[in-house]
Amino acid sequence: MKKHILYIILLALLTVGCSGRSGNDAVADFTDTVYAPRYAKGYTMMRRPDHESILISVRNAWQGCDTVASQVLMLRGGEQAPAGFSGTVIDGDAKRIVTMSSTNIAMLDAVGEVDRVVGVSGLQYITNPKITACRPADVGYAESIDYERILSLKPDLVMIYGVDGESAMVGKLRELGVPYIYIGEYMEQSPLGKAEWVVPVAAIAGKYQKGVEFFTPIARNYEALKAEVKQMAGTSPKVIVNAPYSGSWFMPTPDSYSGQLVTDAGGQLLYDPKYSGVAVPVEMEAAWRMASQADVWINPGQASSLDEVRAIAPKYTGVDVLTQGRVWNNNRIFTPAGGNDYFESGVIHPDRVLRDLISIFHPGFTPDTTFYYYKKLQ
Numbered sequence: 001m002k003k004h005i006l007y008i009i010l011l012a013l014l015t016v017g018c019s020g021r022s023g024n025d026a027v028a029d030f031t032d033t034v035y036a037p038r039y040a041k042g043y044t045m046m047r048r049p050d051h052e053s054i055l056i057s058v059r060n061a062w063q064g065c066d067t068v069a070s071q072v073l074m075l076r077g078g079e080q081a082p083a084g085f086s087g088t089v090i091d092g093d094a095k096r097i098v099t100m101s102s103t104n105i106a107m108l109d110a111v112g113e114v115d116r117v118v119g120v121s122g123l124q125y126i127t128n129p130k131i132t133a134c135r136p137a138d139v140g141y142a143e144s145i146d147y148e149r150i151l152s153l154k155p156d157l158v159m160i161y162g163v164d165g166e167s168a169m170v171g172k173l174r175e176l177g178v179p180y181i182y183i184g185e186y187m188e189q190s191p192l193g194k195a196e197w198v199v200p201v202a203a204i205a206g207k208y209q210k211g212v213e214f215f216t217p218i219a220r221n222y223e224a225l226k227a228e229v230k231q232m233a234g235t236s237p238k239v240i241v242n243a244p245y246s247g248s249w250f251m252p253t254p255d256s257y258s259g260q261l262v263t264d265a266g267g268q269l270l271y272d273p274k275y276s277g278v279a280v281p282v283e284m285e286a287a288w289r290m291a292s293q294a295d296v297w298i299n300p301g302q303a304s305s306l307d308e309v310r311a312i313a314p315k316y317t318g319v320d321v322l323t324q325g326r327v328w329n330n331n332r333i334f335t336p337a338g339g340n341d342y343f344e345s346g347v348i349h350p351d352r353v354l355r356d357l358i359s360i361f362h363p364g365f366t367p368d369t370t371f372y373y374y375k376k377l378q
Helices: 027-028 102-111 129-134 147-154 170-174 191-195 198-202 208-230 257-264 286-295 306-312 350-361
Strands: 031-035 043-045 054-059 068-075 088-091 096-098 118-121 156-160 181-182 238-241 248-252 280-282 296-298 327-328
Touching: 031 181, 031 208, 043 129, 043 198, 054 181, 054 198, 068 181, 068 198, 096 102, 102 198, 102 208, 147 170, 156 170, 156 327, 170 181, 191 208, 191 350, 198 208, 208 257, 208 350, 238 248, 238 257, 238 286, 248 257, 248 286, 257 350, 280 286, 296 350
Parallel strands: 068 088, 096 118, 096 156, 156 181, 238 296, 296 327
Antiparallel strands: 031 043, 043 054, 054 068, 248 280
């Protein structure tokens, strides 16, 4: 589920192909780049020459989508939208926001604008203390979305996401006339690419510069840690990720989000090279072989103890990495319902995630043994 987590180039003639909405030639006038993402691939931020208004275009918003999924035009300085523009138009900033992902809450909080959130999806899964204190409306999730409640909140914008297809919310939101935009950090495989979505989210709240100022040191810290690890002498521990689920073990490949974090932290990712993709089900025999070779096991589902890992993976109780207790999970901060801050604030703090993993793979890397998201299971 994305809330637990659950990270573009503007075409000269823009067609909203994924959402089924037609664009118009007027957006071709937006030729000046407001912000050029260094890592993220799913959005652009453009303006017309000598204008202040910002056009945010989102593409690749779900698996299999390769064109523009949605656009939002943030009007500034009394400017008007181009004639025939079919995307979402907001005059000024989005002051009332409904977000379907807790990651967006972390992004808004990063620029001091979490109080703009008037509705959330799955309040019980959110770890942000400001949200749990003010308790905005819970609009439900999956097949239980409360559209009447969304409408009653009078949102300036609903932030939605797609997974393996267009969000089921789109048709109903259009019918109700509720403005929306896809926030597609979920589709980014680069850890810094996911985090860089804080910039357009900040711009939506009228805090574009704060978004840039937040992300810049995070990218710098991440790259510095990555470079420092590369210069370290010694072996790279063999790392296995995730856990069996319903008879399958979905293992990340090196080009995935988890795979890149392991590699950047100086670990050797165990995976089956005959598979491709960001996460693929591995045959149990191959999974056993890799688990038997592992020096470290990370992210074993929702397990909070070694006994729970044994219950999740009873066929693997004899592997050394488990019997010797070299198992770490990314659920140090979680809610009683199972919400996990790793998939909330961890997405916009990949430098902290990387530091945790470096400390696990290379004990003594830093004198500071404080962990942000990981804990060793006992």
